[in-house]
Amino acid sequence: MKSVRRSLVFVLILALAFVSTAKADNHQSQSLTIVWAEWDPANYLQELSKDFTAETGIAVDVIQIPWPNFQDKVFTAFVGKSDLYDIVIGDSQWLGRNSQGQNYINLTDWINENIDVDSIYGPAMTAFAEYPKGSGTYWALPAEVDAAGYVYRKDLFEDPNEMTAFQEKYGYALAPPKTYAQLRDIAEFFTRPDKDLYGIATWYSKEYDGITMGFQQVMWSFGGAYGDADTHKVAGHINTEDSVKALEFYTDLLQFSPPDAPNYYWTETLGAYNAGKVAMAMNYFAFFPGVLNPESNEISHDKSGFFIAPAGPKGHYISIGGQGMSISSYSKNKALAKQYMKWFMQKPVQEKWAALGGFTPHKEVLQSDIFKTATPFNEAFAASFPYLRDFWAVPEYAELLEVCQTNWSEAISKIKSAKEALDAIARKHEEIFEDAGYYDE
Amino acid sequence: MLTNHPHQTSRGMSDYQLKMAFIMPTMILLILMNIFPLLWSLYLSFHRYKASMPAAPRFIGVRNYSRLLADPEIWGYFQTTAYFVILAVAAQFFIGFGLALLLNRDFRYKGFVTTLLLLPMMLSPVVVGLFWRFILSSDNAGLLNFFLSPFLNSPIGWTTHPKVAMLAVVIVDTWMWSPFMMLIALAGLSAVPKFLYEAADVDRASAWFKFRWITLPLVSPLLLIALLFRTMDAFKMFDIVYVLTREGGPGTATETVSMNLYKLAFRNYNTGKACAMAYILLIIIVALSNIYVKYLNRVKGEEAQET
């Protein structure tokens, strides 16, 4: 009896082992995997891709990675040579690193043969596809063009009592700010902690690129710069009097922000705005569908206006957002991926992309009235274009970004003074450039 | 050792074979998964190497080490870590031991109450860190600030104020891990023979006397082991600062060595330098644990002599 049971168990375990090894990967059906960050545009792309599946029978799966881990996860997958992702929709700064690291395939020839480059908005092509800039070598096609912008509470800004009170206090009319000085006044004006209302929510978080994307546009507009693009010298560019003033200004804004503001990244700024805590909020335009949705924003979904990032004393610059579509070198479906990208760039598809809420890089669609009126924020978005600027796009950008994040976060939490933080960035950035051999003759 | 039976070999394995068969799988696993990677990272720590770039490792001697050791910021991270380890482990020790003393008696639903108290340590640290963000919030529905509001004028910026953030991390870690300390202390306490206390009662010994001369000596070896495991784990703590204080913020207020190492290795892909830093950390932990284990053996030895 006992041996019967023992042999029975043995046979079953053998069967188990056999079955688990013998299972065949029986998915002959073709499929593409696209990886992007976790946000609404990725949902739009999944929706859009249904048409592609209908046309070709190729299933498309858009995988979304949360923003704070986005870069880390994609890069660990690359270094691990994972073939899971076919198309990577990656940040513009990644181009240098992924082209030099041979993670993206070179698309120059294919694009020149298959895609009408002139139909694509020029600056987008440069920002999201070309590396090194001006070389005519392409590693991607622009997928989503984006810019930082502001949402504001129309009901507060257009309230007659508020308007007179503001006029009396500051001597000019209450309206969406054109300069950072006005932005500060308005933020100060609406800060009423006893009523749980604050002036502004903007990015201060230490995660991924939070504070850098929020602050760099202020720094540029105040006259600061990351460094010299040709010599890669940093000292004397980033730690100037102008940058110090900008950083002090940005730190100063904290007092008109909700208490948790030093941790604010895109989701927290949206959350604060949707909860009716702030009069203005900075975010990338692609996140703004969340403030128009009555389900997520009960308070002000129909009372929101949008304006472009203000100008500073020495210029007008805005952080660029958005991503380009690249093909992973480790993908096993490169031909399918190209087929998909060619399909994606067609004008009718781009029109649908824009209608769904995607920020199309297609020139004609982008400049059409249909696009400008598609959402309440598209007009402000389109107006931001001439002012867009980017972070370093060199292969070492992640290290440079990490230094900025840490030091600026220290500055706003007053662990370091603005000057100390900027000096530290200059020193560390030059160290990184030196290690990478940029200063070798 | 047991004496060998003459016919033992004919029946199954010999003692030697059995010993090898029992130990070898574990040792092979540990060597494959620990020693081999460690040797590899030792090799890489003397090279300039970025795993994200196709270039092969280039030998640069001890430059990774010398640069790390000369960097005051790295020492800052070590200080932060030490500060955290001391505060958190001390808090967990006293609270955990205190709870165990409270629970070490018979009452109804004891098993149920103990399991309830163990719940925090069953959660994933990363989830704990994330959810405590919500509990510690000073914006929305922050539970802790709400309970403290009668005593405070304005809410505390638990995760935003550089001076308080470390305290917040310690509170969360203590909430999570003092149950572990409690469990092990409780196991020790419940194993203390009752007759010792009864004998002391006959002598009309004070409660303090009983605690100092009966309870403590018998439980201390176990407490030391619990301390050892908690110290090692606290040194490695990464998850909570990664999510609760957003990668060691505000500024660098809670940036522990593990956090910085993660960035060095998986954001910057400074693989060589990260390996060097990992080695510095490893040496510190092994040295500390060695002291612990020596002390533990001495305590056990003393006790063996006493009994």
Place this chain on the structure above:
Amino acid sequence: MRHRKNFVHYLILALIAVAVLVYITPIYWILATSLKTLSDITTKLPKFVFDISLENYQKLMPSEGVPGVTYLFLGEVVVGLLLFGFFSLFNVRLPRALSLRNLGFIWNSLFILTCLYSFLTLPPLRSRLQTDARFNFLLLIVCTIIAYLLIVPWRKTGGLTSQTAKKQRLTLVLPSVFGTIAICVALANGGSKYFYQLLNSIIIGGGSTILAVGLGTLAAYAFSRFDIAGKDDLLFFILSTRMLPPVVVVIPIYLMYSALGLRDTHFGLILLYTTFNVSFAVWLMKGFIDEIPKEYEDAALVDGYSRFQTFLKVILPQSVTGIAATAVFCLITAWNEFAFALVLTEVGGRAVTAPPSITSATGSTGMDWGKIAAGTFVFLLPVAVFTFLMRSHLLRGVTFGAVKK
């Protein structure tokens, strides 16, 4: 004197109550948040009275609707646990036709039939990442039968000894254990990412726990009973592997796994977590086996058992408590591990476990605390139930051999 004693006793009970409150409040808050609607979560002050809503749990479910078999399995899980609890608490006399043994058999057969039914009715999923759910149900059936055969006492014993009664009770929980897996399989097949990851967590956590406890027990026995050259050094070496901060070994292991193609595989993670836990398991189990008197073994050896048989028949049954306690700790560690899972799996990959992705509940509306709370709570349940079932072993099992009897 007596009054004073009572007073102290109640004071201590009150203190315990306070401690429980402090420790439970955050967990209660997770549960409460998971049952709130969005507008109740984002109030300025915490809201303690609210309308219960299940919308956050619905977010974890497949968007195309919950497959019907899920409810069947859920029912079996709950009833199984209730049956087990009932028969453990109360000593009920059952009629001969419905003895515990027969009840266990019927209950398990019912579960296997449900699996068969799901196997026949569930549609195959067209995803390149998941294996066919029908295949998973076959596996479940085989596993249940194996586990049942291993547990149930085969020969009819005369009286109900406590040992056999215990084993027969254990068969009642089998469908609960495998039913939990079946729920995850069914929901993952329906398209729920969360349950797919939960399934991975179960496979990886369970697999590594079994391996770590098994290997650890074997090694602990050898360390406890045999002369081994350099025993103390070896033991310190084993302990020292636990001292390595994960981030220290993660770099070379990441490179090694990448080269071997072990990244984002179940096997790779199981191996890794086993390595993590085995040192802890050896230390705990050695402490425990040290305390089992050698005389038992001697007696068995004299009776003609071989060493190995002695280990199986004498040591193993004696160390159930230690094994249970060790298993609880190993499961908790593997279940909750984050750093390696973050680096060694891909988002949307094959072997991604739940911890790295519960944190990814950011919607377009700000942090979705409700969804995070719901995900956390469901994730906590299996471990909490397991620990609760093992609670009586926990206290006696964690002595590390450091308590002198």
